[in-house]
Amino acid sequence: xxxxxxxxATGLLATTLANSLWFSLRAPAQPSDNPNDLSWxxxxxxxxxxxYARICEIHRSSSPRIAALAAQVSRMKTELEAFESTRRTTxxxxxxxxxxxxxMRRAVDRECIDSTRHLVQASAETMTPDQRARYLEMVAPxxxxxxxxx
Amino acid sequence: MDxxxxxxxxxxxxxxxxxxxxxxxxxxVWRRIAVVxxxxxxxxxxxxxxATFHRPSFAITFVAAxxxxxxxxxxxxxxxxxxxxxxxxATSYLSLIDPMLADARTAASIEAPKxx
Numbered sequence: 682x683x684x685x686x687x688x689x690a691t692g693l694l695a696t697t698l699a700n701s702l703w704f705s706l707r708a709p710a711q712p713s714d715n716p717n718d719l720s721w722x723x724x725x726x727x728x729x730x731x732x733y734a735r736i737c738e739i740h741r742s743s744s745p746r747i748a749a750l751a752a753q754v755s756r757m758k759t760e761l762e763a764f765e766s767t768r769r770t771t772x773x774x775x776x777x778x779x780x781x782x783x784x785m786r787r788a789v790d791r792e793c794i795d796s797t798r799h800l801v802q803a804s805a806e807t808m809t810p811d812q813r814a815r816y817l818e819m820v821a822p823x824x825x826x827x828x829x830x831x
Numbered sequence: 832m833d834x835x836x837x838x839x840x841x842x843x844x845x846x847x848x849x850x851x852x853x854x855x856x857x858x859x860v861w862r863r864i865a866v867v868x869x870x871x872x873x874x875x876x877x878x879x880x881x882a883t884f885h886r887p888s889f890a891i892t893f894v895a896a897x898x899x900x901x902x903x904x905x906x907x908x909x910x911x912x913x914x915x916x917x918x919x920x921a922t923s924y925l926s927l928i929d930p931m932l933a934d935a936r937t938a939a940s941i942e943a944p945k946x947x
Contacts, residue, residue: 685884692897699901700908707909709916721920740928750930793930800928819921820928 725819726812735807743800750793757786 719740723733760782768774801820805813853859874882883889926932 682881685881688884688890688893692894695894695898696901696904699898700905703902703905704908707905709909709913719924722924725917725920743928747928747930747933751933754930754933790931797929820925822925 722816726808726815728808728812732807732812736804739800739803739807743796746796747800750789750796753789754793757782757789761786 719733719737722728722736728736764774764779764782801817805816808816884893
């Protein structure tokens, strides 16, 4: 009786210990808090130092434009909300102003898509075919975006 | 000769000879006795488990199997954590490179990626 229970307890202990040890050895490292840290991309795509440096440089040089475009997108969202608010309160809308807004929005959307495609293309060019395939698979949701209507 | 009816006669008329005994009655009786005795002597489930655990080879195999099960569960957990983290990174990366996905707060905080 005692021996059986002892063996069962040893088995349970072995399971727990093996589980904890293996998990602590193999668990991925804590993610960086910095959203601009591309080291994840390096490990995920197995980039070498040269490729990584080049990709970081491409992203670094694109970031001011992306930031400017993101700010513009944000401003346009606010502007659209203002249009909607005016329409609700007064029941009227300045069509000329709205047409100008729509035109501007299309231009910004087009610029955003161009910017993203350019960045992805430039990054992909530094990669081997396998890395490129994985990278393009990863950014596929962005690459499948339809072109904005002119 | 006395012809008065004997009261036993109707009873004797009703009497039937007993059915013939099966040929292997004795063997059948002993077989059943053996079965009942065997049931009494059969070890219970717990006794059988104990007997199995008392074998050193089984005990070692059992502990090793438990260890392997622990490793397997840990590997499943690692895999889950890894795929969840990858999904988070991928989403974060997409919002880093696509101005339309980045909200105003992100846009304000976008800075140069860390160089190696």
